[in-house]
Amino acid sequence: MARHTDYAFRALCKERGADVMVTEFVQSEALLRDNAKAWEMVDFAPEQRPMGVQIFGAKPASMAKAARLVCDRLRPDFLDLNFGCPAHKVIEQSAGSGLLRCTPLLFDIVKSVRDAIPDVPLTAKMRLGWDADSIVAVEVAARLEQLGVEAIAVHGRTRAQGYSGEADWEWIGRVAAAVSIPVVGNGDLRDPAAAVERLRRHGVAGLMVGRAALASPWIFGDIRAALGGLPQPPRPGPAERWTTLIRLAELTLERAAQGPGERDVRWMFAKLHPLTQGLPGCRRIRNAIQRCQSLADLRRLADSHLAELTQQDISG
């Protein structure tokens, strides 16, 4: 997920049970311009494998060149094409979900990329269609399979829906039934038992979790337990939430230190913010985190908050 699933956040998710991960999307042209930020976005550590790198764009030749370059430089386990992003600045270039209303171009992109990287598994991520009157997921998936795409992730919303309403898992199931390559279902997975129920009911080969992981990176381990019929791990309490938040800050700083040597933690507030969900008094804690300048400040805040909670428990 753009601006969230960076190197550090992926490391955190892997530590907490994520199975297969994909980088945030990166524009093919930015990679071809050798834009340092773009290459940083798709970089990953060996322990994050199996890893896919996701690219987007609207020009078959640039997409093919960028795909080849990514595969040569990073050797990802698979290369993923984005046909799902609903953001205006992406669709106005006819990229992302904009390609779902221009499927001949979408198929040209897939053909070009497939030819450019015959040696690397190719996958795609898409929405159901442009809007409710033009749901094309089944037809597109069938053609992608013919073109040599090896797995497809389907977010059960149209572009017009953005993130509103509910993901339509009936449609995801129809796509899964129409092709013989694995289809991974995506959209609104929050509850582990319900996720497993969706996997079984709709015949998908896998589950993709997006937003829920931002506040609960434990969800991967929880879904894994539910899949194995094991009891749910205990809900993370405030101590575990703080440990995770500080771990993300550490990982983010470690990564930044490989660059220009960042030490201040204030800039990473947006990354830490979702992890405060579920902490008692989270609004006050968010304000306090915004005033932290260093990892030591964050650790002190965690200690004093946990001590305060213990005190409340004792006096309660």
Ligand SMILES: Cc1cc2nc3c(=O)[nH]c(=O)nc-3n(C[C@H](O)[C@H](O)[C@H](O)COP(=O)(O)O)c2cc1C
């Ligand atoms: C902030 C944000 C950034 C996203 N960036 C990407 C992206 O770069 N590539 C992608 O395939 N999907 C992206 N998505 C979509 C998610 O992968 C996912 O399809 C969507 O959020 C629905 O799943 P969820 O309900 O589990 O979040 C993004 C979503 C959000 C909210």
